[in-house]
Structure formats: structure tokens, C-alpha cells
Amino acid sequence: xxxxxxxxxxxxxxxxxxxxxxxxxxxxxxxxxxxxxxxxxxxxxxxxxxxxxxxxxxxxxxxxxxxxxxxxxxxxxxxxxxxxxxxxxxxxxxxxxxxxxxxxxxxxxxxxxxxxxxxxxxxxxxxxxxxxxxxxxxxxxxxxxxxxxxxxxxxxxxxxxxxxxxxxxxxxxxxxxxxxxxxxxxxxxxxxxxxxxxxxxxxxxxxxxxxxxxxxxxxxxxxxxxxxxxxxxxxxxxxxxxxxxxxxxxxxxxxxxxxx
Numbered sequence: 001x002x003x004x005x006x007x008x009x010x011x012x013x014x015x016x017x018x019x020x021x022x023x024x025x026x027x028x029x030x031x032x033x034x035x036x037x038x039x040x041x042x043x044x045x046x047x048x049x050x051x052x053x054x055x056x057x058x059x060x061x062x063x064x065x066x067x068x069x070x071x072x073x074x075x076x077x078x079x080x081x082x083x084x085x086x087x088x089x090x091x092x093x094x095x096x097x098x099x100x101x102x103x104x105x106x107x108x109x110x111x112x113x114x115x116x117x118x119x120x121x122x123x124x125x126x127x128x129x130x131x132x133x134x135x136x137x138x139x140x141x142x143x144x145x146x147x148x149x150x151x152x153x154x155x156x157x158x159x160x161x162x163x164x165x166x167x168x169x170x171x172x173x174x175x176x177x178x179x180x181x182x183x184x185x186x187x188x189x190x191x192x193x194x195x196x197x198x199x200x201x202x203x204x205x206x207x208x209x210x211x212x213x214x215x216x217x218x219x220x221x222x223x224x225x226x227x228x229x230x231x232x233x234x235x236x237x238x239x240x241x242x243x244x245x246x247x248x249x250x251x252x253x254x255x256x257x258x259x260x
Contacts, residue, residue, distance in 0.1 A: 035237060035240075039249070042206075042251060043250060043251065049253060050130035057108075060078050060137065066084040067104055073143065080108055080138075082137075083107070086165055086166055102145075103145050104143075107134070117132075139189045139190070140187075142186055150185040155186070159185065163199070164196075165196075167189065168206065170188065170189040179205050191206065194223075210251050213257060216229075226259070227257060227258075228260075229257055231255045232256075236255075
């Protein structure tokens, strides 16, 4: 009798252990699946919508430790390690095409540093603490050691190719009335694929892209990827119930964007 009890206990432990490992692997498969309007790569951050302090990434490193293929203008510059991985892939390919004079001028800024920048340069140059993309860990200022980014080979290459790596030129020419920020050929924001490709193809800034999704409800890419907008967390929860492969991002306003 005791042997049967012991055997049943062993089987039970094995069963629960199997379930636990399976649950962990599911979580690992979608590490960014967070149904929260303030989380995600597509958050709209501008002078109206601030960064939620609870979403600041915990992988902030010195740029000198994690960035390759670029000079670091200031040894104290910090950057998200995850962002640096995407940045390195992009700059590596640029180097292989002979475009090599990159410099990283700014990456992640905490709220205190951002406020200091705002106090020093004013609203025409900077945004107050919390309202800058640099506070999110998703933005990087890339310069060129060969000249101004607007005319340098580095600036031209990034303007045409950054989307391939999930980046957008956040403040392009001719969009100041929408973004509220003058042309900044050095400021790149990570949004991920396929969103960067959509915005590049349609010539949309992030404000226009989010507004389109909110108004139309979805965007279908040429390769069949569906990007859908749900105006509430409850709607998004219902939409993903039977999905196994998808990505989520809040819009930093009220809704959730699902890409599948």
C-alpha cells in the first residue's frame, strides 16, 4: 500500500513539474506580452502623453559597454541593452556598406536628467521630464563624425534604411505641425517591424500611424500581417483568447495594438 502511495506522489510531482515548465516556456515565447496601455514599442510619447515611470526598462547600461560600430560622444551616455542590440545590427550593416562615421550622442535619460536638459535649453529644443522619448529607453540620437546628419552619408543611409531594423526617423521634415518638434535628422525611435515599414511606406509619423489605427481599426500589410487596434484592455483580452502567436503594445492613451 505504501509503495502505491509513494508512486502516486511521484507521478503527481512529475505532472505538476511538467505543467510548470510548460507555463514558463509559454511566457518566454512572448516576453513582451503585457496587456497594458502604457507598455510596448508603439507607445505614443509626446508633449501630451508622458512615459509611465513604471515602464522604464531595467536593462539600462552604459553605451560604451553595449554599443558597437559607433563612437560614444559622452562616456556617461546610457542605453537600453535591448535597444542596443537592434542598433548594433543596423550599424553593422551600414559599416559593411562603407558607412562608418557614426556617433551616439544620447540614449536613455532618467527624469532628472531630462528636466535638466529642459531647464537648460527650453521648450523649443527639449521636452519636460516624462514627455521625452529618451525617458522610455526606445530612442537614440545618432550623429555623424563627418558632418551634420541632414547632409552626411550616415544621415542619408539611416533615413532610407533604419526602418528595416525597426527604427523610424521620429521627427522628419514637413511634419512639425503634427509632432510638435522641428526636423531632427538624428533622433531615431524603435517601434519594431512591421510597424517601421508601414510608417516608412506610408510616410507617416507615429502620431499619424496611431491615429489611423484608432480610426480604422486595422492595417493589413502586403505580406498579410494584420495590425489591429482595440480601444480597451477588455476588448484586447477577448481578441487574444484564441491566438497563439501575436505581439502587443499599448498606445499610451487608452487602447491596445495587436500584431499577428
